[in-house]
Amino acid sequence: MTDDPAAGATLAPAMALPFDADSLASPLSTERMTLRPIEPGDSDDIWEYQRLPEVLRYIPWPVRDREEAHVHTLKRAGMRRLAEDGDAFHFVMALRGERSMARVEEYGHRDRVVGDVMLRISSTQHAQLELGWVLHPAFQGRGLAAEATSEVVSFAFEVLNPHRLNAHVDVRNLASAALCRRLGMRLEATLLEDVWDDGWQDSSIYGLLRREWETQRDSSAS
Template sequence: MKTLISSKKIVLREYEEKDWERVHEYASMYIVSQFQAWGPNSIDETQNFLKDAISDASIVPRKRYGLAIVHKEENRLIGAVEFILGDPYNKAAEIGYVLHPDYWGKGIATEAANLLLSFGFKDIGVNRIFATCDPRNLASAKVLEKIGMTLEGRMREHLRMADGWRDSLMYSILEREWSDDPKESRAGICDQAVAIEKMRPVDWEAVKKIYLQGISTGNATFQQQAPSWEEWDHGHLNSCRLLARVDGHVAGWAAISPVSNRCVYAGVAEVSVYVSQNYAGKGIGTKLLSILIEESEQNHIWTLQSGIFPENIPSLKLHQKLGFRKVGRREKIGRMNGVWRDVILMERRSIQIGLN
């Protein structure tokens, strides 16, 4: 029986022998295989790949699912995905994807990767799904971040390429971190239109109100009162001051502040993200932080960090989802209302800025 996994735009199905010509159309392109350990393929290599994928489908228990990506509207094979159950005992699997360049930039790779997550967690029952990519393959890294994977680190000289050894970035997501609810940020940011715009001084009262809401929780900041606009303005970088607005109402804000005045740390900044209680759980924080990351890189920030109280679970999950890693726990780093508090240090290192 054919494996069929379907979404709005695409179907993932088993290969057929006649598919080789369509597969070879993209597998023979250098632009497609430039970051891979294979290719550009010869005809024999493509045909052998297809034979192996078809043969794997008959192995019981099955560990490798090589599936074709078929565009629904065009009824055309446009790429491929793989789901490899390499460690059944520990319920861990690896995913991969490749797409014809005519279909790049249309959200199809993200859609296919999301289907693999659903297949792995719901149908196969794995606990951890991971993927690797070449650090130079920025588009693939963005896909992995969009589907909620966390950047675990960089594996040095992980793969042997035609021109030498290649490092790999390791991304992963756990079953408890994943959701197939379309209301979650993977499928849609918010039921209402969210506008992200530059914060202005005139917005301070609305920004301050949301800041005070965070202070009142006791788990957002060590601050006990909101500063004046002048104090806040002095302590934050002029770039990357963002405001989220829904139907004209300020729903959240994000900004960065320098961690040091030493020039060697000019590209390191501290993140602040606050969302109004009226819009909590609607993906506002995800959208703010996503755009903050993009704008920080445009302004030559290579490392973003955030100190988060261990009790602030939503903030920890938000940062982890967008590629921040846990550096460690700073124990009793500060007193708050007479009680010593710990802070989890989270960090995201850019794979685009500060590489040379």
């Protein structure tokens, strides 16, 4: 494929870009959570999981102190536009009925952010998006990650129009591999020793095509 239509080549169906967080008419909603763009006021809640070694184990985040983590949250809160390869956007999982650690005087009463879900453009040319996730360990084992990520997957296919979603998972990260399978993603490849993490480690690539997601959606609706 070339990107020169004059040469008679066809282009992949385009994603619906640019996407701006401000264009979201309302937050996404699941049975137990509200999923909304990450905000600076989420910093205290995010710190509660970002500081934990077991959370950082398979995420390419360095160990940060509280101030560095706050700056990181501010940076992610500023990433509100998807337009070019590498652009990312984060939904937080705000758990209804669980009180936030954020100061009430400053932010009012709000639901606690227990995790977040990332969408990142892998390729605009080939209409590919990457999915990532993290959930506070105290809230794992309840199906919350699956509930939130499947809603974000639906949002991605319905609103952004990718041809394929992918996830890169360290082969030792069994919880994430299980989540990929719950989302109906297929194990497509294992990349041998493509990451250095205290030694060379292997990664799994999981994928979900638009038509596979449509089949899942239609069969769960019937």
